[in-house]
Amino acid sequence: MSAFDITVLQYLMAYGLPVISVVSLILCITKHFSTMRNKLLSRLVSSFDTSYERIMVVHKKNLFLPLHDVVSSDWKLKNKGLIRIVEIGFRTGENLKYYPKNSHVIVVDRNLYIHSYLDSNPGLTNNVSIEDLFVSSEWNLEPIADNSVDAVVGTFILCSADRVNLVLSEIKRILVPGGLYLFLEHCSEPLDTFLYKIQNFLTVTKLWPMLFDGCHLNRNTLQDIKFAKFSDLDYQYITVNNGHNKFSKLMRTHFIGTAVK
Numbered sequence: 001m002s003a004f005d006i007t008v009l010q011y012l013m014a015y016g017l018p019v020i021s022v023v024s025l026i027l028c029i030t031k032h033f034s035t036m037r038n039k040l041l042s043r044l045v046s047s048f049d050t051s052y053e054r055i056m057v058v059h060k061k062n063l064f065l066p067l068h069d070v071v072s073s074d075w076k077l078k079n080k081g082l083i084r085i086v087e088i089g090f091r092t093g094e095n096l097k098y099y100p101k102n103s104h105v106i107v108v109d110r111n112l113y114i115h116s117y118l119d120s121n122p123g124l125t126n127n128v129s130i131e132d133l134f135v136s137s138e139w140n141l142e143p144i145a146d147n148s149v150d151a152v153v154g155t156f157i158l159c160s161a162d163r164v165n166l167v168l169s170e171i172k173r174i175l176v177p178g179g180l181y182l183f184l185e186h187c188s189e190p191l192d193t194f195l196y197k198i199q200n201f202l203t204v205t206k207l208w209p210m211l212f213d214g215c216h217l218n219r220n221t222l223q224d225i226k227f228a229k230f231s232d233l234d235y236q237y238i239t240v241n242n243g244h245n246k247f248s249k250l251m252r253t254h255f256i257g258t259a260v261k
């Protein structure tokens, strides 16, 4: 190699490669932005879910306990001692393990990859029976008949729903009279706190919703649940300290509970 070649090579190494990498990265990102974002998000969400799940086990056990006493309004299911549950926002299926054995589950999710996720994790649905699976950009409950499900489960859905009230009225519509809506949501801090100002800033600038699938940090959707006028409402606030995740302070206050149609 001549000295000239070496200079060119060094030049290329110093500038060419980084420039080419950056340009191709930008091209790649713009071309595959939504795919990449979706994949990145599912990975982020599953890693968050894993460390978070450990913390939430006790709360979730309590939340899902009433499911074990539900008697189905569908006589065919009732005869077999089974119930029908709609889970809105299925994500990684982390709630399934709390369901009564052989529950009939209708999955409603926004993740276009949910089919392949379920296919690659066949063990996940060992103990339940997936009755139906609906995927849409907003959780669309329209295909589900009025008064047809014994329980609706929604964990972390209202923070990112486009129309919270619509989701809640749809939940009420599909539940049988006396049916249970089990919820677990994170919510904003009190309005006069510094943390709320950060939550609000990250939300109104769209930074947070863009990164986290439309999640709003500045909502307290318990108010919406109250306005939805369920016949009975039982809830508590909990503070979750997930030290492993540096964003967790922004989502430390949760409310968890049950509403009865």
Ligand SMILES: *[C@@H]1O[C@H](CO)[C@@H](O)[C@H](O)[C@H]1NC(C)=O
Residues within 6 Å of the ligand: 096, 097, 123, 124, 125, 126, 127
């Ligand atoms: C299914 O049930 C068995 C027995 O109760 C349990 O050991 C297993 O972890 C359950 N699997 C899932 C995916 O929940």
